[in-house]
Each structure stands twice: as C-alpha cells, then as structure tokens.
Amino acid sequence: MSTASVSLPNWITYGLIPVLNLIVAFLISGVVVWLIGESPLGALSLLIEGALGSGEGIGFTLYYATSFIFTGLSVAVAIHAGLFNIGSEGQAYLGGLGCALVALALDRFVPWYVTMPVAVVGAGLFGAAWASIPAFLQAKRGSHIVITTIMFNYIGAALMVYLLVHVLIVPGKMAPETRTFLDGGQLPKLGWVMNLFGAKLGAAPFNVSFIIALVAAYFVWLLVWRTKLGFEMRTLGASPTAASYAGIPYARTVMIAMLLSGALAGMMALNPVMGSSARLQVEFVGGAGFVGIAVSLMGRNHPVGIIFSAILFGILYQGGDWISFEMPNITREMILVIQGLVILFAGALEYMFRPALVHVYQQFKVK
Amino acid sequence: MDYYDILINVLSSTIRLSIPLIFTALAGLFSERAGVFDIGLEGKMLGAAFAAACVAYITDSAWLGLVAGILCSVSLSLVHGFASITNRGNQIISGVAINFFIAGITIVLGQAWFGQGGRTPQLSPASRFSPITLPGADAIREVAIIGPLYSNVISGNNILTYLAFLAVPLSWWILYRTRFGLRLRAVGENPGAVDTAGISVSWLRYRAVMCAGVLCGFSGTYLAIAQSAAFIKDMSAGKGYIALAALVFAKWKPVPVMFACLLFGFLDALANFMQGKQVPLIGAVPVQIFQALPYILTCILLAGFIGVATPPKAGGVPYTKER
C-alpha cells in the first residue's frame, strides 16, 4: 500500500519530521567529528557554549541569523510561486552594491536613520534587478530558472569582482573593497537589546538589520497568506494549470515573485555591509544565499519556521567558529558538512521517515 | 612569437582545461538523459579529486587514485540516487546538499589528516598521471604547421586526456547503439513506458547515475593527480556548473557536449592568455568577461536565441506510480 496520500496531523508534519531529519543530520556530523578523533559531545557542547553561552556569542548568532532570514525568505517567496531560486547568493551580492552605493553617497551628509531606508531600497532594487533577467527568461522564454539563476550567480560574481577591483577599490589599497563608510553609513548595533537581558553584546555585529529582517518576515507572511497577490503566487506554485484557468497571469506573477525574491536577497547585504564591516568587500555574501535554501526548507517555507531555522543556522555558524577555535583539528568547514546534511535530510530526504511514521501513527490511531 | 605559435599554445591550454569539463558534462549527460537532474556534479568532481589525491598519496599509485576517485564519486551518486530515485526527493535539493557536504568534508578531513589548510601533500611523479609523448612527436616537432600541432597539442598529454576524447564516441555509442542506452533515453522521456515494458525504472536510473559517478570520478582524478599534484580545497571551482552549462549548451547530446566543453575551455585558455594584454581598439579586456562568457552564452541559448534546448521530458520529476 502506498502511504504518500495518507495525511498526518500537523504536529508530525511540521514538528516531528523536521526534528527527526535534523537529528539524523547531526548524528552523521557527529560521526564525522568522531572520525577526526574528537569528541562529538564535546563539540556539541562547544557549539552551544560558543553560540549561546555569552552575550557576544548570542550577538554573533543573531547576526548570522539576520542574513539567513533574508535569504531564507528570498528562497521561500520564490518557492511559493513554484520557482526554485538558486540565485539568492548572486542577488545578495548585487544587493551589496546597491546598499554600498547608497552608503557611499549619503554617509557624509545624513545620519544612519536617513541612509538606512534609502539603502534598503537600493539593496532591494539591485537584488531585484539581478533576479529580473532569469525571471524574464523564465516568464517569457521558458528558460529553466534553476539553471539561469546558477549562471547568474557566476556572472554576478565576475561583475562584482570587476567593479571592486577596477572601480570601487580605494586607490593604493590592496584589498578589493570600498572605503569604510562613515557613521552615516553604518547601522547601529543592538547592544541595548542585549542589555535588556543583562548580557553584553561585546564586539558582535548584531545590528538594526535584524529588526528589518523581522519586519520583512512579517510582510512575507502577510503577502503569501493574506494578499491576493500571495494567493495567486501560491496557486501558480501549486498548480500552474489551475492558475491559468483562474486567469492568473503567468508572466506577471513569475516576474513579481522573482523580483520580490531578489529584493529580499538583496536586502541581506544590509547586515554584513552596513551593519558589520562598513564597507563592500569581495565575496561578502559568503554562501548565505545558499544557506537560505537550507533555511527555507527547514522552516517549511513559512516565515516563522524560517526565523527559527535561521537562528539554528546562526547557532551553527557561530558555534562552528567556536568549535574550530577550541578544537583546532576541526575546521570551520564542518559547518558546510552539517549544512549539506541538513539540506539532504530536511530537503531531499524529507519524506524518508514518512512511511514508517504513517504506519506507527495508524497503529496508534486504531487503538 | 608568431600567431601560429600563439594559436598552438592556446589550443594546448584549451585541451588541458577542457578535459574535466568533458568528463563532467558527459556524466551529466548520462544522469539527465535518464531523467535525473544533477547539479551535484560539482561536488562529485571535488569528492573524487580528494579521494584520488589521498589514495594516490598513500599508495603512490595513480591508478589506485583513479579507482578511489571513481569509488568516491559513485558513492555520492548512490546518495543522490537514494534521495531522488528511491525516496523521490527533489533532485535539485539533493544535488545542492551533496555540493555543500563535499565542499565541507574535503577540507575538514584534509585539514585533520594533513594539516595543510585543506590541501593534500604534494604527490610524487609516480602517483600522478604524467604527460605521454606520442611516437614521433619529437621527430616532427620542427615540421611546419603539423609539427607543432602534433607534438604540442596532440602529443604530450596524460592518459586521462586521451580517455576523455575516447569517452565521447563511447558515450554516443552506448546511448544510441546499445540496449542500455535505448532504455536510458526512454526513462528520461517517459518512465511509464519503461516501467510497463517490464524494466525497473529505479534500477535503470541508478545505473545511469552510477555512470555519471564513474565519469565524475575521472574528472576529479584528472584535476587532482593529472593536472595538478595535490588536492586543493574547492579545486573544482565551479567547473561542475560550467559543465552543466555545456551540457545545456550542447542540448544533451554527446558530440556537441565535447564541442561545447572545448569552447568553454578555449574561453578559459584565452582568459589566461589575454590577461594584461592589449587588444587593438578595446584595450585590456578584463578577465572577468571571459570568466562570465560561458554562463552568458548558456543563458542566451536557454532563452531560445540560438535554437531551443529542450531538456529530457521527465527530467527532474521523480517517478511515482502510486500517489
């Protein structure tokens, strides 16, 4: 008997299954740690200590989480419209350009709270612009968006390197990066939030863009589940034929979904560029766009789930740094290993446990 | 240097740079023609490179390195198969996962074992595939036109290079002249037809992804122990994606795949060669243009401006008969 069409209660689908998937991913990571000759439990406790053991650790965790919320939302918005946007990485990279140009132009003249909204728009616009070409190719010419967005990540990287090396670099400096923004181009840290809980933020670059991310998450929720546009996007994502029957314009909906997705990815740049390093650097995205895929999958494409799984990945990133510092044998790339496993089990193998759970559940229900 | 020498140099560079692309794109060909999308090519190549370098280093044998590379890559194919064939998971997600996992694990293990920043130690000549001088290469080197072509471009490559060019007609022959190939192409178009013909869709697709694994094993091995003399972190550096682009560019056909890979390899060689040189009227061309060109060309192709690229119909869709 096939079990795929048997429906399970929400607490299993949205609670138990993701947790099981996560546990398996961690168990296998533990095996890797053990193979290297370190203690998996030791690594786990270091992970938690590093990520949550101090105000500074939490600050870093939330700093990373901020980026992941944006990219996770970016991936999710596209997925709801049935589009798999693998290009968040490149869109965020270009978003950094938009955000940096705004900061460079305004930081001398206005305070941060004036720069910030303009930078949000700038980052969003550039991100959206970078998404618009694959979006157009999908909407009008039917080019597979997965492939085109991958291509655009590489094209974007080449473009950004060119700009940073030849145009934006500070003459005489070695590193391909822009000048440091003045205060008017830097986002303030959220030290006071930490102080509320009696902790110290220290040097952690946890900043105002976290709040922007939360607001963005709220708007994504509103968009997807409460607006007409969101309804149309979900219809298209769930059934393209039903969407055409319902008179939902394919090209327009694809374009809007991808532009929003690109804009969200672009806004991610605010966090590292204006919130942390105060300059645009080469490769500043550092894979956060890809992490967004994992975050969105883990969070079942729902903003609340995305916030939780972004924080989880924040813990992973910060705690992973801590592990690699304390256990020199384990490099930080352990994070990539765990990340890959989480994507594998929460994404590609998400239903591996389902048949077994269905059987258990049905036995249980009969009794 | 006259122009012919330049051409010869760029061509021999093109060959060296195209080989990993050819193996990898052929790998993608087998997988995707069977209806399994594979963006994990990058990861498989990288994993194979790592395994090949480690084993070649330990055993001092290039051939054992090749075997290890293939085994590693095939096991990753099996993971991809388990996720996307057996568990009907999303093939793209599975590929992304494999890419991440390998990007991380190779560095983690490499650093833990060798402590060289994720690199493996330099390999001795015995543990590498070294260039082979074809008969007569030295004798006719001085002959005009064909001399340099034969002795610098055709001769003087390692065995994997020749295998790559052999793999192209072989792949064609397998796909179009054997039972396995017929079934493989069918399962990528309509798995139902294969299933009702009494052939196991899963097993067929597993065999296809294993073929892909073997070919990626070759490409990874080439990177680590033929082209270079060690594994270096991220040494695939996006070649898996370029190969994917070449596959699309070649419309999922073996011989065009070779030409697409040669084209993309040529662009790369040209980028190296043109670096810092002045082009009349334009000035110095930024290398980034050459780096981006394969991707741009592929997008233009996908947009349908250079013919239409229709992927295998059942590609990316897990085969379900019972909902």
Added chain:
Amino acid sequence: MTDTPAIELVGIDKKFGAVHANKDINLTVAKGTIHGIIGENGAGKSTLMSIIYGFYHADAGEIRVNGTPVTIRDSQAAIATGIGMVHQHFMLVDNFTVLENVMLGAEGGALLAKGVASARAELKRLEKEYGLEVNPDALIEQLPVGLQQRVEILKAMYRGAEILILDEPTGVLTPAEADHLFRILKVLRDQGKTVILITHKLREIMAITDTVSVMRRGEMVATRKTAETTVEELAELMVGRRVLLRVQKGEATPGDVLLSVRNLTVKDNRGVTMVDNVSFDVRAGEIVGIAGVAGNGQSELLEAIAGIRKPHSGEIFLDGQPIDKADAARLRELGLAHIPEDRHHMGLVLKFEEYENSVLGYHRKPAYSRGPLLDLDAIRKDAMEKIEKYDIRPPNPRLKTANFSGGNQQKIVVSREIERDPAVLIIGQPTRGVDIGAIEFIHRRIIEMRDAGKAILLVSVELDEIRALSDRILVMFAGHVVGEKTPDAGEQTLGLMMAGIAA
C-alpha cells in the same frame, strides 16, 4: 476453448492510501474469449488490470494464469507469462520512433543492431496478419492518437501476448477506427488468444464481448454472459440503482445571443490545428451541447472561449463585445463562468483548503478583499454558505481539498461557478466521476441556470448527458462542427456524425 481459465483472480485487494481501489476482487476470464469490464470512473478497473500486469502490487490476493498461481513481480514477469496491456494513458516515448518503442524492453540482446532487423521483420508480419499498418520509422509525436494506439497494440503483440488487456481503447477512436480495432480483437480471439476489454460504452460491450463483469466502487459486483444480459441491467449494476437519465425540463425560451464564436481556429501546444474554423452562437436561456468523441477539439474550443488558450484566428464575442485577448480573469469579470473538464488539474488546487478553492478565479472581487488583502472572514463565510447549499461533505471549509471525494470536489467547482450568477456558463464534462445522486443535483442546477436566462455551452463525451440536457446539439469531428441537431435526433444519427461519416 479449454476448461482452465486464462486468468483467475482471487481476493485481490488494493489501497492507495485512504482510497480503497480494489476490494476483495474475484474474477475468472475464460481462455479464448473477449471479456468486457465496465464500471464508472474511479471504480477501480485500471487498478485491477494494472495489478494483473504487474504494474501495481496487490495488498492481498492471488493471481492464477492458466490454472497455476503466479507471482507477478513486475511487468516483465507479466510479459513472460504472456500478458500484454494497452494502457488507458499511452506508455510511449514521444521522441522515439515506432520501431524503438516496440523494441523497448524486448531488444533481443545488449546491442541494438541485431534486434532492429528482426523487429522490422516481425512488424511486417504483424502488419500483414492483422492489418496493423504503421511506418516503423515515424516518430510517435508525429502520429495521430489512433496510430499511437496501434503502436501500443503492436508492442503487446511483438512480445507474444496470449492475454491482451485493453484499457478504454475506444475513448480516443472514431467509430470506424473502433470497428477496425474490434475486427482485430475478433481475429485474436479466433486464434485462441484472450482479450480483456475495458470500456464505458455499453454498446461496445454488447457488440463484441463474450462475457462482461461490472465493477462499482472498488468491488466486482457481477459477471454476466453478454448474450444473457441487457444494456439496462448493466447500467443498473454499474451505478447501483435504476438509472433515470431523463431530466425534467421545460421548453427553452431563447433570448439574445450572449456568446458568439466566429471562424475560430485553435491550435494545441504542438501547433496542430485542433479547432478548425468553427462558428456558432449561444443565446440566453438555452443550453447548447457539443457532442463528439474525445480529442476532436472540444477541449481546445472550451479553453479558447474561457480565455485560457490563445486562438490562432477568429473571433469570440461575449454579450456583443469582442474578446480580443485571451484573459480568463477579464472574461470572468464580463460574466463568463467556466466549469472545466479536468477538476484535478484546472478547477481546483488540491493542496489548498476548501475555502481557498471556493474563490479561485474570483479572489480579486471586491467582496473578498480589503485593499490588497484577502478578506478571509468573508471568504470563509461564503464558502460555508455554498457548502450548505450544495451539501458538500464533509462540511468543513478548512479541510484540504484533496481530502474530499471526487463528487464533492466537483460540487465545490460547480458551486463556485454557478453561484457567481454568470451570464454565460461553459461546462466541460460536468459529471465525470460523480455518483448518480450528485449527477442529478448538478443537472438540476444547470437547468435552473438556463431557466434563469443564462446562456450555457455544454461539452460532454457522454452522449446521453448531452441529449438529456441540451436544447440544441452541435457535433464536433476533427476540429469541425459537422452539424447541428435537436436532442430528439437519434443516437444512431449523432453517432454517425461523431464519426465524421454523415452530416
């Protein structure tokens, strides 16, 4: 004829998740006979046959072939035991040639070269013996459906099938092609082969089968000698009670022309002309039925009128206004409602909750929105009202639509489109897969709409349904409207027109 039956099924049981597709089925098919199987949509016929063919695995039960119990692990095993099957949905590789399709799975060696020659020879032989003519080097995608089906039959014959299962083969055939098929089937029977034929068409059953079995809701309810039964009895067995296909309705009082189609030509995705220069009018207060064998352009015609498919040429007028752009949303605003043929793919989003589907296509109406937002309270209240009015069960607007049964799903679509009070209603296959109670209900609603002065265009492959509801009948064949008749035109006449034989 020998005494051991060709096939015996004992206690076959099969569930798809919550759907119990086959319940404890017993069936005996005698060797050298043509055995018909009938049953409503979703009765479980295809499932049962696919189990015999090794495509699905039964949860319980036994299969015996020629008296010996067999385990049919996969289709390969079925083929080896001499079973061949022509599926309801063809299992062909579109971009392969006929020859490649026939060889697939029976290549005769690891290399193709040798098999190709013998396959060619064998095809020649089959062509001669049964008149199964088809060019072995033609690409499947370039063949008309009739020929594609022939390839399916050739596939089975090529593998030496002794028992041939055909799942609704005539749905895509013209009567003439169907006749040709039946002649072949009779030759096969006379050679001692066994044929199992699934069809909805009782006439075909009476014409060709030796024995007939009836399925209803996953159960095998009866088996009769064809000679000893009647169409009426079979119909009753099929639906479980006496069938009353006559709908009570008064005279139509046609008013103004509300929907007008002029010289419409529509092509399908492959660029094949499916609707060829069609013109007709539908007036307020009348039901115009379009009869025809499936695949003669009805689907494309409906899609073009509904604004889903862009016409190639020609004009459509709604209430006198020209519709120049395919835009389903705008057409809805202008008062056109559309009950699509395929509720699973078009009419509903199965993943959505019921209330979301109850406004699909109308979600932009001011009644359901506040600014850019949806007014969920209004939508749910509205959905609940429809659930009560149409007796949709279970009465829960928050239930996932996939969890409603087929009939209730159809009611969700029907209620949504009818309650919008449109001026023009176009309907495709309104009662496909719907139980008899729901059929009557839906039919009554359609008549009420007519009496309320709406213009209704109805497409159905069920000739009985067309005749019961329509005030005028247009017959489509190969993309053309070949004629117009009144509902009291004889079944015979309409049938001939549907076959493109008479006008």
Added chain:
Amino acid sequence: ADVKPALVYGTGGKFDKSFNEAAYNGAEKFKAETGIAYRDFEPTGDTQGEQAIRNFASRGFNPVVAVSFAWTSAIEKVAAEFPDTKFIIVDSVVDKPNVRSVVYKEEEGSFLVGVLAGMASKSGKVGFVGGMDIPLIRKFECGYEQGARSVKADIEVFQNMTGTTGAAWNDPVRGGELAKNQIDQGADVIYAAAGATGLGVLQTAADNKKFSIGVDSNQNHLHPGSVLTSMVKRVDLAVYNAYTDTKNDKFTGGVQALGVKEDGVGAAIDDNNKPLITPEMQAAVDKAKADIIAGTIKVHDYTTDNSCPK
C-alpha cells in the same frame, strides 16, 4: 614579562610550504628555545580572521601576531578594543601604539632572485606568476624584473596574476596553467609569488624541466634540481622577534621595514640548489646584495608610485 603568545595565519593553511609555514617556524623556534607554548589558528576564509584575533585578545593572549595583509582592518578594530594587548601585523601597516607593523622590502629580495634568474635563463625569457593582483605582488614582480634586467638588459619578462580575489592564493591549477603558458612562450625560469598557487607553478616547471623560484619560505627542497632558488621572506623572524621582545619587555610599536640589510629578505642557497648555482651566479648575487646594503643599488619599490621602471 608574562607572555602568552598567539598566532593567526593567513588563509592558505599552516603548512603551505610558504608564507604561513614561515610564521609557524618562527613560533616553533620560540617554543623550542623558551618552552613557552603558543596557540595558533588557521582561518580558512576571510571572515574568520577578525573573530580569531579578538578571541585571542579577549582570552588574555599577548602578543597576538596576525600574518597577512588581509587582517589589516581586523587588527585596526581589535587593537582599539584591547589597548593593553600587543599586536603584530605582517605585510601591512596599522598605525596604533600597541601594534607593530612588520613589512618587508620584497623588491630587494626579488631583485636578488631576479639576478639569478637572468643568469640562469638560456632563452632570454623569464616568467613571473603572482597570486592576487595587488600592489604588494606587483612589488615582487618589479624587483624581480629589475634584477633580471641588471644582468641581461634585453631579457623578456612574462608576468601573470592568478586572480583578483583571495582565492588566487590557493589555486595551483591555474598557477600551473599560467606557468605552462609562459613555458610555451619560451620562459625557462619562473618565479612564483603566489602562496599555495605557487606550488602549481613549481610543479609545472619541474614537470617541464624548467627552473622555478620559490617564495617566502625556502622552497628549494620541493623539487631539487628544478627550484633555482627561493626568495625567502623571514616572516619567522617577525613572529619570533615579537614573542621574544614581549618576553624581554622590549616590544615596540611602529613600523619595522626589513630588507636585505636586516636579513629580512634574501635568496636562499642550500644543498638542494647548490648544483644549479654557478660560481659566477654566486658572485653576482653576493655583489648585488652588497650593493643594496651599501645603497649603491636602489631597487625601485612599486608601491611608492604604482609603476615599474622599464
């Protein structure tokens, strides 16, 4: 004084046989001599450096040595946060009282290996493969070119940079390919100033039976018979001095520029490459060294005007 030494490498790993390994050797030497253990950290990406430096500082490590210009801004920030901790940055200048900036006159060392290259080349063509295209690496190239030209006025120097981002330090495949291109164009001595990328250059030169020149650490042993010499840059000294100075309360901030005179840079000649160095070459390099120390040869520093005299 109390010393709790820490060391943050550049990306590329501790045992890169080059730059980072030199730093490691310096720390090891200190450990061997004093028995004082040190902690080190190998960032594998650009984002981790700052956090590692801060982690060390906040745990009371002192001094903290960061090798690589990539940590410039990190040191700027962290040094301000921990004014009582001593920091050492290599290859870059940070103007803070508690920071010592150690920079090298790479042009001088490169000049010396350029002299050897010029003399060893039979084709009259030599090559240079750089890592990331930054002024610092141009500085190597420019010194090398001047040295080669000083012994062969009409020598042709090919130069290639591996890339424009940090990845260029870790791309031996491209490094090898660029070297092969230069060899195909006739170069018979190739100088690699490219971190781990250089390993590919050296490998390719060895495979093609040409000469190569290593960088930072003494790389002569990598391919004996093929590595002509190495432009050693005594990063080990920077590390070692930082630790001993702190231990002896002699730490000073400010800039230290180490050239040939200070033995900060030079051309390595040892048993591995002895057979390759003729007495004339030895004499020429000794003379050049003496002239530089004496000031009679002034090697142009590319970074002063971002250009190289032809």
